[in-house]
Amino acid sequence: MVNGTRKRLELVTALSTNSMGEAERLGSMVVGVLALQGDFAEHAAAVRRVGANVLEVRTAEQLSRVDGLIIPGGESTTIARLMIAYGLREPIVERARAGLPIWGTCAGAILLAEEIVTLDRPGLRLVPMTVERNAFGRQIDSFEADLSPGVLGGGALHAIFIRAPRIRSVADGVEVLLRLGPEMEHEPVAVQWRSLMATTFHPELTEDTRLHERFIAMCEAYAAEASRSALAAAGGSG
Numbered sequence: 446m447v448n449g450t451r452k453r454l455e456l457v458t459a460l461s462t463n464s465m466g467e468a469e470r471l472g473s474m475v476v477g478v479l480a481l482q483g484d485f486a487e488h489a490a491a492v493r494r495v496g497a498n499v500l501e502v503r504t505a506e507q508l509s510r511v512d513g514l515i516i517p518g519g520e521s522t523t524i525a526r527l528m529i530a531y532g533l534r535e536p537i538v539e540r541a542r543a544g545l546p547i548w549g550t551c552a553g554a555i556l557l558a559e560e561i562v563t564l565d566r567p568g569l570r571l572v573p574m575t576v577e578r579n580a581f582g583r584q585i586d587s588f589e590a591d592l593s594p595g596v597l598g599g600g601a602l603h604a605i606f607i608r609a610p611r612i613r614s615v616a617d618g619v620e621v622l623l624r625l626g627p628e629m630e631h632e633p634v635a636v637q638w639r640s641l642m643a644t645t646f647h648p649e650l651t652e653d654t655r656l657h658e659r660f661i662a663m664c665e666a667y668a669a670e671a672s673r674s675a676l677a678a679a680g681g682s683g
């Protein structure tokens with residue numbers, strides 16, 4: 446009870462600090478949410494709660510204006526098909542290669558993987574890891590778990606898994622941010638590779654904003670670097 450109240454107070458304090466202090470600090474930085482299918486609205490709401498601007502991305506022109514991109518949960522087969530139909534697959538790959546932070550959750554994590562077991566069309570092939578779709582089996586195809594927070598700090602992180610993929614292997618250099626417990630052999634459920642982050646669960650469905658904060662900090666660093674290079678380029682030519 447006391448703990449619960451304290452936790453809520455901390456969250457309220459964190460949220461109000463963010464929505465006032467950070468809105469200004471984040472300035473014109475824009476976090477894109479790929480809005481073709483799936484729970485993009487929940488991600489957009491979570492980004493706003495942390496105090497950053499959001500743009501729903503459905504076109505290559507919109508993609509060109511963002512400082513980061515979230516690929517939401519949903520149906521990876523559908524999102525993969527629509528990314529091609531909307532002419533977004535190549536532009537996303539290009540921007541990712543140029544350092545744009547991208548975070549895929551659940552179906553989004555599947556699409557980021559270099560190797561996907563049981564996906565009948567190409568994903569983005571950006572993160573050197575192998576994932577298997579719908580791999581938890583019928584008994585626990587949807588479940589919740591409290592994860593040890595690792596690098597995120599603070600208390601346990603409550604994670605919701607919905608017909609989640611499993612990360613079967615990651616290449617050297619891929620950082621594992623979060624894992625399931627010993628009963629699941631500490632299997633990775635959140636990883637980062639350079640500016641790309643993948644989580645097999647749904648942080649946008651809980652009030653915990655730690656992962657959104659982490660991603661927004663990555664977008665902020667990217668935006669700052671991009672405007673420094675733009676200034677340098679303008680200075681160089683003038």
Ligand code: GLN
Nearest residue numbers: 518519520521551552608
């Ligand atoms: N099972 C879905 C897929 O394979 C992912 C589920 C989700 O995003 N919650 O695409």
